Amino acid sequence: AQRVTQPEKLLSVFKGAPVELKCNYSYSGSPELFWYVQYSRQRLQLLLRHISRESIKGFTADLNKGETSFHLKKPFAQEEDSAMYYCALTPSYSGAGSYQLTFGKGTKLSVIP
Amino acid sequence: GAGVSQSPRYKVAKRGQDVALRCDPISGHVSLFWYQQALGQGPEFLTYFQNEAQLDKSGLPSDRFFAERPEGSVSTLKIQRTQQEDSAVYLCASSHKSTSGIFQETQYFGPGTRLLVL
Secondary structure, eight states: OOEEEOOOSEEEEETTSOEEEOOEEEOSSOEEEEEEEEOTTSOOEEEEETTTTOOBTTBEEOOBTTTTBOOEEESSOOGGGOEEEEEEEEESOOTTSOOOOEEOOOEEEEEEO | OOOOEEEOSEEEEOTTOOEEEEEEOOTTOOEEEEEEEOTTSOOEEEEEEETTEEEEOTTOOSTTEEEEOTTSSOEEEEESSOOGGGOEEEEEEEESSOTTSSSOOOOEEOOOEEEEEO
């Protein structure tokens, strides 16, 4: 069975401080990992996916298969980063099956001015 | 263009009542997913459609839950004889093309329907 664990329910940092949102996963095969974000009163939206190796809004995430982690990082937090962040995984290939996302419980990031 | 839309946005039901939740995916999107998000939890998978075919319903919690997508576009999630534990936000997501490739397409989420069962 696949599982995503986000150990922090709430993370508060000061503006300009570094941010790291932790995500660990368990999956027997080769997963694809995502970070989704939900800003206040907005819908869930994709922030980044490990396969793209992009930096979005200053955020990066590196897949560490040895530690089964996909932590989200940003060197300098901004007030507009305050939101709910969800780590999620899906199988890289599931044949005829669905690519359903398995989500963690989420971490609420609060950036203090 | 327009994103995924869902209606109603809020629904209050009395225990035992039947409800129907609608999802309008992005035009041309082949794949459609339903998720349930309880308070303080991440979304959990309910069911998946590829066009009109329901290929995976392994996440539906009971036989009171039923989903359909008869013409491969709009989908309806129906909950019969609602219970208090059904109270949650129901999210719909769609993605561009068949998930038979190597990597999945990005799932785009709707705003959700918040269901409260009294």
